[in-house]
Amino acid sequence: MTDPIRKITGHALSRRQWLGYSSALLASSSLGMASAQTNPALRLGAQIRIVIPANPGGGWDQTGRALGTALTSSGMVDKVIYENIGGKGGTIGLAEYTQRYGSDPNSLMIGGMVMVGALALNKASADLQKVQALARLTSDYLVVAVPADSPISDPKSLAKAMRENLASVTVAGGSAGGVDHMYAGMLARLSKANAEQLQYKAFPGGNDVVQALLQKQVQVGISGYSEFRDALQSGKLRALGVSSRRTLFGIASMRDQGVDAEMSNWRAVFTGKNLPAARSQQMTAAIEFATNQASWKQSLSSNSWNASWQTGKSLQDFLEIETSTAQLMSYLLKLKT
Template structure:
């Protein structure tokens, strides 16, 4: 996977207010200085109106749903909008929601779409990556890593046990994860490949959200599950599930990395916010400015902490280049890992 890139915040917002200026204004406001008026005027300039729709191309309860609702809460609490309406459209890694969004809201200046690597992967799997051209990606907001987990009483007790089981009889190791083609699916294929198993025999069971992955594990419908930490955290902490490892380079969440335990499989997930292709450039800039402002407020920071997400802000040309790299990566991995829908 491509490494995360860092970039300066977009300066193409009205009045050219930068992140540093926002922070200066915020500090001054808390101190009761004369900067309070410019800050209030700036935030008012980027208000998005009375009502905003956030379309979440997944079922309630998963990572995209959590991200969309956290963003909506930050936008309302920061005064960027009075009310947010949420619309969940699940299925096929966000591709159903993407198609519905572009059809109904492609020109709507009061709607946003949540997306991310799962959607990029699902489109690559279906040879439909060009559909991403129907939306404008405004900002990448978060990134996180995947947890590989098993039922607490599973005979698979370590990454080496998993590799042995996959190598000896991959069809008997059913793996649950998010939608076909998404980051969980790619990671399952990567695990099979580094285990020296025949990836074409991978038994991957796609689910529309992290909650369904969790239930399939708890009900022992599958042997292994792959999902974000926030979606498995309670079951892990209660002892109902056992974590084998995390997909990061080093340990996270108190869980050793798969890489440090002998399986060199590293992969990250990310989530972004988008709007319709036909939304006017000035409105898109205003949306970006409002999202940027909201992402610097306590509400969003608390969501990052409570969900164990990493802040991963990226926009502008760096984001455009990143999206091109991720799309190409997803297409290549789908081919190399022989992923099937």
């Protein structure tokens, strides 16, 4: 009979070790109650690197650092090194990661729908096959915001402004081709405007979108709620709506206000394509353990993220669908770099 722990650890355990490991699993079905000392097979080692293919301060950066904190606080690893490589929706970081860390058993990379969209826009979707996805971690919705004194009062007012003169409504968001860009194109199309005239200004992070709005460089901004939250709560920005089906964060959905535009974002963790299966499985198990701990759950709450755990074949199927969707939307919405 094949030892199931060999699949995770890459080596056999003694009977005593096996009994200890099994007892720890039975003590908590979620793995959240067990300590790292009672789950030695899950430990990733002394140090790992988390590559964040974005500038500091944005959603991927927050996700990567929250994951690192969860891994260290749960005892899965002693130390985490963070490496930010921003630019072009994560595609620069992806290229660097595959070149430098494709065979590194101690490295992880954060990614998500923004990267899938950027690759589709640049007709380079196959590049995602150069890494392997371990787990989808979170999902969240987009907020459409304007400066507090903007004449655009609600989603229908925005649709009217886009329909009458789309070129005069500059929209700020994340990287070109990403989920913010796709959502801007969707709003333009639903407004019955010529999507080719969409004026989209891409920024490396949500903080930059906020500043562009406050400095009146753009008329409309799209980003995650956690990145807009402080400016919204201080009254510097005003939310027009959220991209969910129903009211969220105390913000009415775009759909409920007459503009049927629903879209969600998601973030995942990847590793090198050339890692042995046993190490990839061990990484996934350690990440699952860490995301059942209090520090990760606190990160979900404080950043208004939804837990969205998915692994294995279902994750691969999901990525194929998302890639096809991004390719189709880039074509239909006539998105441009």
